[in-house]
Amino acid sequence: MKPLKVGLLGFGTVGSGVWNVLQRNQGEISRRAGREIVITHVAARAADGSLERARAQCGGATVLDDAAKIVRDPEIDIVCELIGGTTVARTLVLEAIAHGKHVVTANKALLANCGTEIFAAAHGKGVAVAFEAAVAGGIPIIKALREGLSANRIEWIAGIINGTSNFILSTMRETGASFAEVLKEAQRLGYAEADPTFDVEGIDAAHKLTIMAAIAFGIPMQFDKAYAEGITKLTREDIRYAEELGYRIKLLGITRRVEGQGIELRVHPTLIPEKRLIANVEGAMNAVLVKGDAVGPTLYYGAGAGSEPTASAVIADLVDVTRMHTADPEHRVPHLAFQPDQLSAIPILPISEVYTSYYLRLRVLDQPGVLADITRILADQVISIEAFLQREATHGEDEVDITILTHLAIEKNVQAALAKIEALTSVRGKGVLIRMEGLL
């Protein structure tokens, strides 16, 4: 089958991420999509250096500085708009739709402001506009709201949907520094832009919230009615007082259905109980908490920005559109994600071959030399120790509990070592083995 041809508009951070991920994971992505997805054209600008970067990076694609040419090219199936803003991007998206092309976009400002116009145009032409990347970067929250939770009457959504603000608030709390100090640091680290207004004044979050509210409640995009208050006036005192009272301050986007009255649509700093999972989302990460009447609360967490996380969402949309156009409806999404003739025969490893870390607890006689015996057995099996804890055992006055945390080791060696340790006369009964994972 012919590859699906994509024209990429814009070659900034996200555009170059889309190129890289699509190249790197081409095989895996085709096995899922049922068809190859190829970026045949890239539009970039000379002024910001992206044209030159695209020329250097995008071997095999036609790189040009005229995006308007791409949206009219009859060879192209999908236009991927990664320019941003609501002027040039709007014109190009509408023209791509007029030319019968599907559109994938990461542009939240465009959708929050011009979504109604764009979706109507797409509906008229029978094309799809996909925008998973517009909200919360790589987290598939649009799909969750639009498909995963479709049984529910959504009651409310509360989200940390601006990574810059969350990074600043997390750092202010950790270091006790002021907003101005942390903003400067965030700019130095690349977490905040030179003009941070959209991020720190809540406007970016309000764009994303507008889109989520439309999907959750079935209402048109109404960014003009959103309330947006940023984090610029927050002081370290308030962060500290909030903490003393058991709360964290997060910039939340909140939308809620108030029965018989209307929809709340608001972005502002918010105190939330420190015990909530979402209160513990730190740094530039995003998280969205959705309350449905049937499912209860569900939470979606991940990177809300950045080159490859955003590319992950853009390419998921490309795969969706590809699947839609390739298979018959029943096989649009393969049961096991990969096309049935593309399953892999890679073997399942037995537990003995697993590498992980271990917690070992042994009950031993409280006498000299025991630890030396144990650590020698571990060393013989190439198992190194990360931490060690000794406590009085609850039973037996001359016995103690020894707990050892190991570094990475292969299970069969650990089991062999444990058997030898259990055979020592100074060790009582069976040892306890629990595996450990860092999850990073």
Place this chain on the structure above:
Amino acid sequence: MKPLKVGLLGFGTVGSGVWNVLQRNQGEISRRAGREIVITHVAARAADGSLERARAQCGGATVLDDAAKIVRDPEIDIVCELIGGTTVARTLVLEAIAHGKHVVTANKALLANCGTEIFAAAHGKGVAVAFEAAVAGGIPIIKALREGLSANRIEWIAGIINGTSNFILSTMRETGASFAEVLKEAQRLGYAEADPTFDVEGIDAAHKLTIMAAIAFGIPMQFDKAYAEGITKLTREDIRYAEELGYRIKLLGITRRVEGQGIELRVHPTLIPEKRLIANVEGAMNAVLVKGDAVGPTLYYGAGAGSEPTASAVIADLVDVTRMHTADPEHRVPHLAFQPDQLSAIPILPISEVYTSYYLRLRVLDQPGVLADITRILADQVISIEAFLQREATHGEDEVDITILTHLAIEKNVQAALAKIEALTSVRGKGVLIRMEGLL
């Protein structure tokens, strides 16, 4: 358009949840699906009382004790299998497929053991088998893995995917009680079954993990090669020692791609650093952490079992199948989740009409009567106080910071009160107002 007709097999906890949610949210669900979804037939058993319950509850549907009749009924479009197990359910699912019906199932044991056979049959007949409810209840994790993260090379998945075990481990840690004691309590509360083997021995989690691994890595179902170790041997000592070392013990299902070697597929108690979000998933809740090469770590959290959370996933599958068969491909999933002619005109509320709680901070002169003035103004605006904190201000020796947390109040009253408070001669400068949300 004619309604889509569903035959429900099994009327236990989940079956009755599906009926209830579909009734309650019929309007909203139809606006999303583009077509009415109606349960026309219900099969239940006299032996366990479900037949009688179905007859009492399912007005309008044909209730019968012969499931085999339903899977052959030419009137029925989708068969919803909620019986469980791998014997009767397998026969019925295969027969439904043979009769050209789509199948929606919540049956993880069936898929983990017989998935290959079932998907091949479905592929041959051109029908869909949807199974979002089979893993992690109401959390749309199948959709996230299969569609949302399709750009990624999945590196690993680690999930708390058995609510019973997580409830027991959470309670053991909180109360210091033994496994046997907490199991008894869990059985009394309905969190554990009379025969808890499948849950506490890790078998249920291994079923779910097998399904996730197949989707993540594009491999066939291989439950027979999964390693499953449960929580029955965990002692309170190990939970306490783990905590002293900075870890929590969770029953995790872990599947990981080991480059050039194979796939790990294992369920066992696992120490994880207490700072990880997933370490703080308590009670019967589920959470799945997925690491993709492009998106990085993403986490999905919610209720992993229960009548309505599971029904949420079952009905989402019904909506998916309905959308697939109703609209042209481009409009399968409407841009804003609801069909474009079904958007709502419900208004957006201005911030002045929002009800929430508030954090108010005021800098006041440290003199008698100030607090009385402030609390009187609040009371006049029907604002009641939940908590109060007084601290020495950082500037001004005769001034103090007063922080007040309010109960629910309407924003316009709070703003009015704040203006009056700021006008008091004993109050210095502007007050700080930050909104508060409990998020429950």
